[in-house]
Amino acid sequence: MAPLIELRGITKRFGGVTALDDVSLRIEPGEIHCLAGENGSGKSTIIKVISGVYTPDQGEILIDGTAVGALSPPLSIAHGIQVIYQDFSLFPTLTVAENIVLNSLLKDGRRAINWRVARRDAIEVLERLGVQLDPSATVETLPTSGRQIVAIARAVLADARLIIMDEPTTALTGKEVDNLFRIVRDLQYHGIAVLFVSHKMREMLEISERLTVFRNGRKVAEGPISEFDEPAITRAMTGRDLTARRYDWVPTRGMPRLELRSLTVPGEIYDINLALMPGEVVGVSGLIGSGRTELALALFGMRPGYRGEIWLDGKPAHLQTVQQAITEGIAYVPEDRLSEGLFLPRSIQDNAIAGSIPGYSRGGLLDFRRARADTLDMFKAMQIAAPGTDAAVSTLSGGNQQRVVIGRWLMTGARVLILNGPTVGVDVGSKAQIHAIIHGLARDKGLAVLMISDDLPELVQNCNRVVHMQQGRLTGELSGDALTEDAVGDKLRFRG
């Protein structure tokens, strides 16, 4: 039997950057295939090639053994390929039933909609997937897991033969992941192939039959899952054996830098008690929606209705606005660098001083000379490679951009640094440097660092302590020898 889809020698360049370099990928009918790779390895580019969004510069695509020319989104859909993006591409103001049926109506070239039939079809698919969802609820009212099910149901109804899922477990709790895996196996039973795009080791080993690993736009490994174990996958993904060098922090006595006493934000986080000493790097593990980001936002003055107490260096702090938090020395590096962190077309200098503009006011005017000097100092401290302070921040690499976002807070006299996904979308080399810089800030400048991350090795290597969050509460803590990737992973995976 011919493979469902086969890519041969695909190359795709963007300007001078080669995103995919002579890459091949084969997916058999009805198999569960895992595509692994770090951020920036070319995973999302290959998805877009398969779904017809990008046309490769070289190489050929075979579907059912026959070469197809250029794919376009409608053509790819017609071949039974459905992509479930991380944002699910649903229509929030429309109902569950309509979101599920729209695709297939469109695919069949229908003009009119018979709502009775449409609703029946939607309910049928949901039943087939063994899930219960109110078909007349609007999608905007659903939790993430519900939206994902709508997206899967939509793909199934549109006669998918291959469903590509881009990082499908990022926002799911343990139970929800189990449920998703059950659905995926059910899809397989019905002859639908699934391409699971992920960077989570355990999931790959648990669900997939075959594995392909990308690194820097190249395919570096491929084979049945039985040929791999965790170290082998890591080696393939990162190109090196991870040295398990930890951040070694010698416990000190004295006043905690940051202390939370039963911090509560109704509906988000409950009764958080946590103390960070100067120089401590504390990791926060937990799924999206566990309250980890809300904890960070509460500390950054974005949850003015919080209850409980926040103490900084032995003094109570009232963090009702972001400005108050910054004045108190709290710095926050948000989750999404591009949409929440940076002013892309503006200069590095503007981005750097954005957190401390009032400090550069002299007689009502901006003191550009001092701003430039401080920015250059920051370049040095953060080891930023840039042509100058005037360059647009959009011209920098992901790693350098992230350093600008972190460096911004060196200029505000931060005492507490909160990092939310500090190295997402940063290449391997830059990642290690950023980690070293964070260590330096903690060790030498005495910052207390709170690091939220999905990246287990990152947490284990960089934190002297990792706390686990679940449903808005702190539910566990690991430190010392107990702090291993397995232990953190177990908490994430099996207590959901």
Next chain:
Amino acid sequence: MRLAASSDMVIAAILIVAMVVIGLINPAFWSLDNLFSLLKSNVVIGIMALAVLLVMLSGGIDVSFTAFAVAGMYLTVRTMVDIGYDGVVLPLLAATGIGAALGLVNALIVHKLRMIPLIVTLGTGAVVRGLVLGLVGTSIVNINKMPRELIAFGRSDILTMTNAGGTTFGLTAMLPIYLGLALVLHLVLTRTLIGRSVYAYGASPEAAKRVGFPIGRTLVFVYVTAGALAGLAGILQSAMIWQANPRDFLGWELDVIAAVVLGGASIFGGRGTVLGTVLGVFILVMIKNSLILMGIETTWQRVVVGGMLIAATALTALRDRKALV
């Protein structure tokens, strides 16, 4: 759908409360005479509101429809006068066609040049108005010159009655046209794929593209239909007021947009119903026309309409509050 239905119910409730209040202040409000004339005032602004609703559902805003209405009306009537043609069906079709053709221009600019619809329609509106006034003329075609059959059509009633004073009044035959159009648009928007594509595109353009909606076709449908409705509204207006004034509809943009927003449509797209819009138009027209009945000077009209728009948008902003963080 449930959400939309409940939002329509709220608007209907507001309407009923407003009617009761106005009726208490001046019972003359409830006279059939007054109600019929209110309904008549709904027709032109209502058809225009349907046009604006369509554009708003797709996530845009249209301020060119008044210019298109003028073009449809004035070009048609002037041509009729010049060639001495009299009739009803052909002129209606002509005005609608002119509006549709102009709408196509909007669609192409919005789709191909990817510019904010507000700015695009500001431009096309000025171009069309400038061309009509500059090339075709500025003189008003008044009742003496207006084609007879068109006037007769505009005057026709489906129901005539005599009040206590002996004067007769009627319910305009334009009302079924308006309500018929509303019904058709409602069916198209809820029962056809092209109608749903408007909602889908308005709710999330990116997702609509990925799912494989033909975006270009959707935008053409939206703007051509909106233009056609505007053209038709224009010629109906001239038939109902027995004159064709190329400077007509100046400043109507606000009233129409206010009515649509009052009717619960969201300027961010993907949210809104025909029923809500029809109710919103009725509320706006009723309150404007009832100011005198309530003993408020007409000089306050604009303040009231502007205030209503701000209040309605503030309420909807609370409803779909999109927190930045």
Next chain:
Amino acid sequence: MTTETTPAKPAPQKTETKRNWFDTNLQLAVVCVLIFVVMALLNPRFLTPYNFQSMGFFAPELGILAIAMMIAMLTGGIDLSVVAIANLAGIAAGLWFQKAGTGGIGMVVGGVAIALIAGTLAGLFNGLVIAKLRVTPILATLGSGQVFTGLAVVLTGGPAIVGFPQAWNAIGNAKLAGVPVPLVIFAVICVATWALLARTPFGLNLMLIGTNPKAAVFAGLRRSRMILYSYAFTGFLAAIAGILLSARTNAAKSDYGASYLLQAVLIAVLGGTNPAGGKGSVLGVALALISLVLLSSGFQMMRVSLHMIDFIWGAFLILVIALNAWRNRKSEG
């Protein structure tokens, strides 16, 4: 979605904003010169001092409104109420003179103050509705424009207010060393606004908020307060335009200058302002103003009807949109 990392480009690169700023303004300057030359060749009377002086009297009103529009657009908004504010400010001053009399320079200073206060308050109202109630700027200012115009109607009862003092008229009609006073005022506003945007914390705040409102919140910028200030400033500028308008025509009315709204939007967009926010320059707006004023004055001399000039302005707007779209596509590759 995962982000593809790209290596840093080695060549030193100016910020996109600065490069764009230069490109846009250079293009505009070329257009400006071209229009000037063509109009001078077509009309023998175009090059007379009288022509330029008359432009110098009426163009500044429009230019100030366009700068006000640009300020609103910097944060991704728009102000459709600027003309209404301008009229309301003129009427407020007119009522003051009717009540307080027209004698004395003190009265005129009082009138200016009242007009500016009225405009700033109106702008603050817009800012409150937009920043605090979170109403979309288009709808908020469409509605508030009606409210302001409506108030103007209520205050005047309809007809124009006349009988401004001489010194008031001088603001709109006198010359200072041969230069029309409105032009001097416009130049001062240009320089002051430029300094405000390019050299002060407030300007940097507006630019950053317009570039990425979410990132602005995470950087600790006072987003809603800055937006509030920016609309207050827009109202203040509109009031200055209102003073010039009423001073030049010696009258104030609720529906003066209706066509200015479209023209102000056009000039702002033509001047390189991005209606989605984060980009705009005073120099660009000034160059766009000069181009369009030269163009319409030239056409007026050729006895082209005023309506056709409206058409030309609209067509120009569409053309600019098309050009920008084409340029963006080119730079995207």
